[in-house]
Amino acid sequence: LGSGPYLNVNAIASPVGVARLWQIIFGCVTVSLVAHQAGFSAAYGTFCMFVWCFCFAMTICIFTLEFTRLHTYLRISWDNFTISFAMLASLMYVTASVVYPVYLLQNDCPYNNCEVRNYRIAVTISSCLAFFAYAAEVFLTRAKPGQMVGYMATASGLLKIVEAFVACIIFGALVNGSQYNRHIATQYCVVVYSLCFALTVIVVCMTVSGKTASLKCPFDRLVVIYTFLAVLLYTSTAVIWPVFCFDKKYGSPSRPYGCQRGKCPWDSELVVAIFTYINLLLYIADLVYSQRIRFISQP
Structure with a gap:
């Protein structure tokens, strides 16, 4: 039998693991709010939705591969890959956190649907928090x-x-x-x-x-x-x-x-x-x- 556990507990217990958990949580909240009520439209809204879905899916994959130790079977430099993605996700999230409210958050309440506006405010806040989670991973894993x-x-x-x-x-x-x-x-x-x-x-x-x-x-x-x-x-x-x-x-x-x-x-x-x-x-x-x-x- 091989030595060592199959699951990597540090993927959850370490500071980087905690940062990734928050990335998953805020990413899930952001996508759920948009799909439920906030909505998106035009090219700018589509870009923001792509950013949130792409980063959420990639973070789930990275977290799963590291927790199950399956990343050791990949022929890539795992540490270089993860920090590269974290940096890219930080840039994409900060862009979406600016673009979404600028183009989709209009202050025309109470003459329009205030509920949609409030959901879009929540989406912006959740997106910003996800950005901080990705930035924290970059900060923790940098040289x-x-x-x-x-x-x-x-x-x-x-x-x-x-x-x-x-x-x-x-x-x-x-x-x-x-x-x-x-x-x-x-x-x-x-x-x-x-x-x-x-x-x-x-x-x-x-x-x-x-x-x-x-x-x-x-x-x-x-x-x-x-x-x-x-x-x-x-x-x-x-x-x-x-x-x-x-x-x-x-x-x-x-x-x-x-x-x-x-x-x-x-x-x-x-x-x-x-x-x-x-x-x-x-x-x-x-x-x-x-x-x-x-x-x-x-x-």
């Missing part, structure tokens, strides 16, 4: 000084998740009538966003799958080189995109009068510009932290 952990638990690894998520926001704004195909320069910016996003996803996937050791060159060196190139590429887009979108010669410095809110190309171009600068700062911070990790890992 600490002198501790041997996977790459995704480091500041550089967590920043990779944020960079990819910000890129997804940029892509969403690009397809929402940004008119990026008007100029060759803005098309170049889209190529930069796509290239950096693809390489970031490859880095995350290789780390989570545990395939970095199969490379014929040092993985950390490749990551640093790629991050440096991403900083240069994003710096170029941070200059080119605003010029070709907001300069009088190519675009409009201010929002056009009468442009329909939510369907105005200028708004989408502004969102792309803002998150371009955000991602540039993230890549710069990533480059700084990656140098620090390399320094610590050396004798």
